[in-house]
Amino acid sequence: MQLAGPNGAGKTSLLRIVAGFSVPDEGAVLFNQQPINKYYEEYAQELLFIGHKTGVNTQLTAIENVQYWLQINGYQDTPDLYPILAKLGLVGLEDVPVRMLSAGQQRRVALVRLWLSDCKLWVLDEPFTALDKSGVAYLQQRFGEHLKTGGAILLTTHQDLTTHFDNLQTVTLEYRH
Known part of the structure; x- marks a missing residue:
């Protein structure tokens, strides 16, 4: 599902509510027919959130950022990260502090999580920011691969999706004064 709408319409706010980072003024977000605030730990295990900001530590290298993310998310075995970094155009940059990378390269470091996560629900706020074609x-x-395995994606983007996704739904939010 894609959330569309102009800046200020509430797309990021809605994503933050769905992720459980903010509380809605009304209603509730349900997971397995239960409010997420009552079962947040179980819900969070099925959720991967990547916000508009990359969420990477700029003092660490790309490899260190990914290894840290794997560790704090309870992954026991560290996969070979180099093939994933290579696919994302980060070969030769894996040991460079992230602060030295371009905005697009920093985004790619954050997006490595999409190749490593086994979460069913991806909530992505402007994932294409700073990426080239x-x-x-x-x-x-990668979205298509995730969807084919039964995963779900809720995202915002100001860019048009260039790939056709079966069952894509778009919800357009309107800015109200």
Whole structure:
């Protein structure tokens, strides 16, 4: 599902509510027919949130960021990260502090999580920000793979999706004064 609408319409706010980071003024977000605030730990295990900001530590290298993310998320075995970094165009940059990378390269470091996570629900706020055309295409390819395995994606983007996704639903939010 894609959330569309102009800046200020509430897309990011809605994503934050769905992720459980903010509380709605009315209603509730349900997971397995239960409010997420009552079962947040179980819900969070099925959720991967990547916000508009990359959420990477700029003092660490790409490899260190990914290893840290794996560790804090309870992954016991560290996969070979180099093939994933290579696919994302980060070969030769894996040991460079993230602060030295371009905005697009920093985004790619954050997006490595999409190749490593086994979460069913991905909540993504502007995932294409700072990516070039090949990065956008590759990311959309990954979306298709995730959807084919029964995963779900809720995202915002100001860019048009260039890949056709069966069952894509778009909800357009309107800005109200």
